[in-house]
Amino acid sequence: MAAFKGRVVRAALTGKLGFGEDRSGPHPVYERVHDGAVVGVTHMSHNAGGRDLSDHELAAMARQLGVRGPELRQAIGCAISGDDFLALLLA
């Protein structure tokens, strides 16, 4: 399975997937807000930017978001649109 660099995951989250980023804490936190409600929150481990994220890390991020690992991977890899990923968050 293709690995994703942390910076690629970050770019996908803050780009087409519409997450806001909060870097004020020990880990960068990514928050998706829709119609005034917080519908998804995840974080990336520190120093993740330049290294590959393992399947386990992506699966853990997916669990935080309430989606399945393959769905998060597809969203990062552009096989799932931002709107469709939002629908998964809202499901």
Place this chain on the structure above:
Amino acid sequence: MSSTAEHLFLEEPSRPEERPDRRVAAPDDPHAARVPTHPEALEAPDFAGAFESSDAGAPSPSRLSVVVDELGQYVVQDVVGGAYGVGQAPEEAFADYWTALDQRLAFLRARRDALSARLARQLRELEELFPGR
């Protein structure tokens, strides 16, 4: 109930022969559990149920899991799926987990009135799982 040590045995199926020293007991954390090592297994519906605590208020060996991933990192995760920690050593991964958990609790509590139903439920579950944090 099984002893904690029974729940702390780790396996590294991808490289057991190369680094037998990594087939180790986890650190001195009373809450770790042995879990499936395939990432999809972590998403299986029966994962949380398999490690549910029935002992409210008492330390449970089932609240956290630790695995060694395909990159050789230790990944610690709670049964709620609320937080996770990563490290090159078990101690580092557990420390990262507790930092991440406290950060997530603070983040969600600060937005309690705006959370979706799923996140509000997750916050409640984390607070029940880790009372006092």
